[in-house]
Amino acid sequence: MNIERLKLYHFPATRSARVKWLLHELMEEDEFDVQTVSLYDLEQYSESYRMKNPNHNVPMLEITTSDGQTLTMLESGAMVTLLADLYPQKRLAPAIDSPLRVDYLQMLYFGCSWVDMMLWQIRVQTHLLPEDQKDQRTIDRYADKFRNEVEPQLADRLEQHDFILGDEFSAADCVMGQNVMWARAYGLCQPEIFGRYMSIFSKRPAFIQAYADAKQFKLESPNRPNPG
Numbered sequence: 516m517n518i519e520r521l522k523l524y525h526f527p528a529t530r531s532a533r534v535k536w537l538l539h540e541l542m543e544e545d546e547f548d549v550q551t552v553s554l555y556d557l558e559q560y561s562e563s564y565r566m567k568n569p570n571h572n573v574p575m576l577e578i579t580t581s582d583g584q585t586l587t588m589l590e591s592g593a594m595v596t597l598l599a600d601l602y603p604q605k606r607l608a609p610a611i612d613s614p615l616r617v618d619y620l621q622m623l624y625f626g627c628s629w630v631d632m633m634l635w636q637i638r639v640q641t642h643l644l645p646e647d648q649k650d651q652r653t654i655d656r657y658a659d660k661f662r663n664e665v666e667p668q669l670a671d672r673l674e675q676h677d678f679i680l681g682d683e684f685s686a687a688d689c690v691m692g693q694n695v696m697w698a699r700a701y702g703l704c705q706p707e708i709f710g711r712y713m714s715i716f717s718k719r720p721a722f723i724q725a726y727a728d729a730k731q732f733k734l735e736s737p738n739r740p741n742p743g
C-alpha cells in the first residue's frame with residue numbers, strides 16, 4: 516500500500532493519543548494531519564462524523580492511498596499495529612516472523628482490550644455516567660482486579676527493563692504508557708516503578724509533541740450522553 520497522506524481524528528489525552536504518539540515517533544509533524552474532534556461539544560455525534568464513524572468516538576484514521584482511495588480505521592489498537600508495521604525502518608514493531616512478535620502482539624492486545632476494558636469501566640462509572648447510574652461495586656471490582664492482576668505483570672517487566680517489551684521502546688509502549696498514565700489518574704499504578712517508566716518515556720520528543728495538548732482533557736468530561 517502506498518500512502519499519500521494520513522489524517523487522525525483526535526481528542527487530547529484520550530485513546531487517540533496512543534496513535535498520535537506513534538505517528539510522531541514514525542514521521543515528522545508536517546507529514547500527517549490531525550483534526551481535533553471536540554468531544555465536549557459533542558462533535559462526535561454530528562451527522563457528518565457519524566456517517567464516517569458510527570461508534571461516535573476517536574480515534575479515527577483516514578488513510579489516503581496514492582491511487583486515490585480513502586481507507587478508514589476506527590480502533591486504536593488496529594491503527595497502532597498497522598502503522599508500526601508500515602514503517603519497519605523505525606523498528607517499533609518486531610518483524611512478523613520474529614519470535615519477539617509473540618510478546619509484542621500479546622502486550623498490544625492486552626493493553627488495548629483487557630487492560631483498557633478495566634480502565635474504561637472505572638472511568639465510566641466514576642466520571643461519565645449520570646449519578647443515579649454509577650455503581651461503586653463495579654469500580655471496586657475492576658480497581659482490585661487491575662491492582663492485583665495487571666499491575667504485577669507490568670511491574671515485573673518494568674523492574675527488569677526500561678520498556679514494556681525490553682530495553683527498546685516499541686509501539687506497545689504507546690499503548691501501555693498511555694494506559695499507565697490513565698491508571699495513575701484513577702489512583703492505580705502508584706508504585707514507584709511506574710513513575711520511573713513514565714519519567715523515561717515522557718522525555719521522548721514524540722511523546723512531548725503528542726501530549727502537548729493534554730491540558731484540554733478533563734476527567735469530569737462534560738456533556739457525554741452515551742459514553743462507551
Ligand SMILES: N[C@@H](CCC(=O)N[C@@H](CS)C(=O)NCC(=O)O)C(=O)O
Nearest residue numbers: 529530571572573574589590591743
Ligand atoms: N475501542 C476504541 C474506543 C475509542 C473510544 O471509546 N474513544 C473515546 C475517547 S477515549 C471517545 O471518543 N468517546 C466519545 C463518545 O463515545 O462520546 C479504541 O480504542 O479506538
